[in-house]
Amino acid sequence: MTAVNIPELRRERYNATVVRLYRPQPELMLLRVRPDFPMPAHEPGQYTTLGLGNWEPRFPGSQDEDIAEADETKMVRRAYSISCPILDDSGNLLDRTKTDWIEFYVVLVMQGRPDKPPAFTPRLFMLREGDRLELGKKFTGHFTLEGVKPDDTVLFLSTGTGEAPHNYMLWQLLSRGHRGKILGACCVRYRKDLGYLGTHTTLVERYPNYSYVPLVTREPSQGKKVYIQDLITSGEIEERIGIPLDPSATHVYLCGNPNMIGKPEKGVYPDPPGVVGVLEGRGFTCDLPRQRGNIHFEEYW
Numbered sequence: 001m002t003a004v005n006i007p008e009l010r011r012e013r014y015n016a017t018v019v020r021l022y023r024p025q026p027e028l029m030l031l032r033v034r035p036d037f038p039m040p041a042h043e044p045g046q047y048t049t050l051g052l053g054n055w056e057p058r059f060p061g062s063q064d065e066d067i068a069e070a071d072e073t074k075m076v077r078r079a080y081s082i083s084c085p086i087l088d089d090s091g092n093l094l095d096r097t098k099t100d101w102i103e104f105y106v107v108l109v110m111q112g113r114p115d116k117p118p119a120f121t122p123r124l125f126m127l128r129e130g131d132r133l134e135l136g137k138k139f140t141g142h143f144t145l146e147g148v149k150p151d152d153t154v155l156f157l158s159t160g161t162g163e164a165p166h167n168y169m170l171w172q173l174l175s176r177g178h179r180g181k182i183l184g185a186c187c188v189r190y191r192k193d194l195g196y197l198g199t200h201t202t203l204v205e206r207y208p209n210y211s212y213v214p215l216v217t218r219e220p221s222q223g224k225k226v227y228i229q230d231l232i233t234s235g236e237i238e239e240r241i242g243i244p245l246d247p248s249a250t251h252v253y254l255c256g257n258p259n260m261i262g263k264p265e266k267g268v269y270p271d272p273p274g275v276v277g278v279l280e281g282r283g284f285t286c287d288l289p290r291q292r293g294n295i296h297f298e299e300y301w
């Protein structure tokens with residue numbers, strides 16, 4: 001890299017501060033970011049962007065990247081769902097009116113395609129509390145609780161950091177005294193990849209209408225691998241919530257790995273099927289730009 005004035009670039013381009021940073025394991029990060037500007041109005045479930053300059057250092061051991069001289073002062077930005085700790089430091093339901101930060105939940109991508117190294121997370125994972133970055137001013141997205149009625153059943157099904165927007169929506173449901181059943185399930189490789197496990201455990205003890213199903217696929221001690229789709233086909237979700245899955249009173253939220261979601265491409269469903277294929281066979285419909293439905297999804301790539 002040629003000589004660029006890094007302190008000046010950071011001063012000019014960044015508009016937010018990392019006010020808290022917690023790593024449940026070295027490749028997973030819960031990050032609280034306080035903007036210099038008033039917090040934009042938004043709905044739980046929506047996303048914004050985080051940005052860092054190409055001049056920032058990369059995480060040791062991450063895939064090498066060649067930056068052309070002309071790009072050395074450019075920014076790299078990625079979309080991130082807004083997450084939520086749900087509980088405050090005293091263990092009470094978070095009072096959002098008293099916070100001037102938002103939380104993100106991000107996994108480090110060390111390796112991308114040979115021709116496309118991951119540009120953002122290897123830089124993000126070099127940050128420490130007090131460091132600066134760019135926060136997008138536009139908070140947007142249709143992945144929200146719009147249309148959910150107080151007695152509806154709500155399922156939040158995710159892989160990895162896909163639970164981020166679900167946590168914020170869960171906070172909203174609990175804050176407004178949702179009466180229907182709520183179930184969260186998150187599929188990860190190892191137990192250490194469940195960054196909010198402690199919070200969900202507390203919530204399950206406190207809210208009789210909430211259940212949480214963590215799924216791990218690579219722990220040596222685990223038996224048969226169980227994926228999110230299996231929870232539906234085996235009837236485990238219905239067993240957990242204690243009532244049948246009724247499409248007229250249930251909303252399902254899917255977030256994370258596109259294979260888990262399994263939306264059809266040009267009318268063709270993936271094989272093996274994802275959750276969309278399984279649920280459509282049981283009377284659910286996708287929520288799409290021109291079709292209101294009860295399967296809502298957000299793909300991360």
Ligand SMILES: Cc1cc2nc3c(=O)[nH]c(=O)nc-3n(C[C@H](O)[C@H](O)[C@H](O)COP(=O)(O)OP(=O)(O)OC[C@H]3O[C@@H](n4cnc5c(N)ncnc54)[C@H](O)[C@@H]3O)c2cc1C
Binds near residue numbers: 080
């Ligand atoms: C609307 C939206 C919201 C998003 N919210 C989040 C979020 O809250 N947390 C988060 O960690 N990521 C989220 N992402 C993904 C994020 O935008 C980046 O793609 C990701 O952080 C990797 O960035 P990168 O530049 O390092 O690598 P990229 O070049 O962007 O991605 C390289 C490859 O990494 C893999 N990948 C990307 N994201 C993930 C992931 N989350 N888990 C596992 N593998 C992944 C994919 O195979 C992808 O092709 C979101 C994406 C979208 C579209």
